[in-house]
Amino acid sequence: MKKAVFIDRDGTINVERHYLHKPEEFDFIPGVPEALRCLQDAGFLLVVVTNQAGIGRGYYTEDDMERLHEHMKQLLAPHGVSFTGIYHAPEAPHQPSERRKPAPGMLLDAHRHHGIDLGRSYMVGDKRIDLEAGWNAGCKTSLLVRTGYGREVEQKEADQLNGAPIVDDLAAAAAWILKNEGLR
Ligand SMILES: [Mg+2]
Numbered sequence: 001m002k003k004a005v006f007i008d009r010d011g012t013i014n015v016e017r018h019y020l021h022k023p024e025e026f027d028f029i030p031g032v033p034e035a036l037r038c039l040q041d042a043g044f045l046l047v048v049v050t051n052q053a054g055i056g057r058g059y060y061t062e063d064d065m066e067r068l069h070e071h072m073k074q075l076l077a078p079h080g081v082s083f084t085g086i087y088h089a090p091e092a093p094h095q096p097s098e099r100r101k102p103a104p105g106m107l108l109d110a111h112r113h114h115g116i117d118l119g120r121s122y123m124v125g126d127k128r129i130d131l132e133a134g135w136n137a138g139c140k141t142s143l144l145v146r147t148g149y150g151r152e153v154e155q156k157e158a159d160q161l162n163g164a165p166i167v168d169d170l171a172a173a174a175a176w177i178l179k180n181e182g183l184r
Contacts, residue, residue, distance in 0.1 A: 001117035004084065005039050005177065006107055008125030011148015012170055014072070016126070021060035023071035029147050031171035033079040036173045042183050045084040045114060048104040049123075049133065056092030074115065079101035086108050101125075102132030106140070124173045126150035128157050131164050141165065141180070144171045 010016050013036075015027045036046055054060050069086050076082070087110060089100035099105035111118050122141050124136025126148030134142030144150050144166045154166055167173045178184040 001115055001120070002045050002118040003043065003173075004045040004047050004110065004114070004116045005120075006047050006049050006110070006121065006123045006139065007036075007170070008101075008123075008127070008130045008148075009048050009086075011126035011150065012130075012145055013048070014100060016148040019054040019059050021054060021064040022070055023068050026068060026071055026075075028075070029169055031169060033076055034172040035169075035171040036076065036081045039078050039177065040081055042178055042181065044121075044177075045116060046081070047084050047107075047110045047116070048086040049101065049110070049116075050086070050088045051101050051129070052088045052090050053092045053100075055088075055090035056095055062090065084114055101127075102129040102136060104133050104137035107133060107137035111137070117147075120134060120176055122173075124170060126153065128153055128160060131161065135162070137169075143167055143176060145169050145173055 013032055017025055017073045036109060040046055052065055058082055065147050087106035089097055091097040091100045110116055118138045119140055121139050123139045124143045126145050131142035144164050165176055167176050
């Protein structure tokens, strides 16, 4: 069984933009490609788990999202980084879903598809629903980053974070995880 880091996309990997779907509007948060490489080199599978309510709401299509993901993968290729999977939940918030975070469906699917040991895996994101998805899936630790909505969440929802580690960004999350694993 392999270990993984599940990573939220918007506000964690890339700069948060409202209903991002155009490749030209995609920008990595500084240090993200290097952080992904670092986790990959430490033996973690990298799995993106992203809510994409903009699809359910009809703001953009699955094809738009796929184009964006191809662009993201191309930008990561020179860093030697590849994702084991990019899972998305297209439902709008009012639609029933076992996959839309905070539900753990995307993580459970990745566990089934790729033999991931959830108890040895981590979840990183900028919203409380990201942390909850990790908790609901039985991940070892869910970490909050202060990028995207994270700083606001840290201030407004501090009493609902169950003592989750809070770090500045994905680079700091990678360092935290490696240290926690005794790898650094
Ligand atoms: Mg996010």
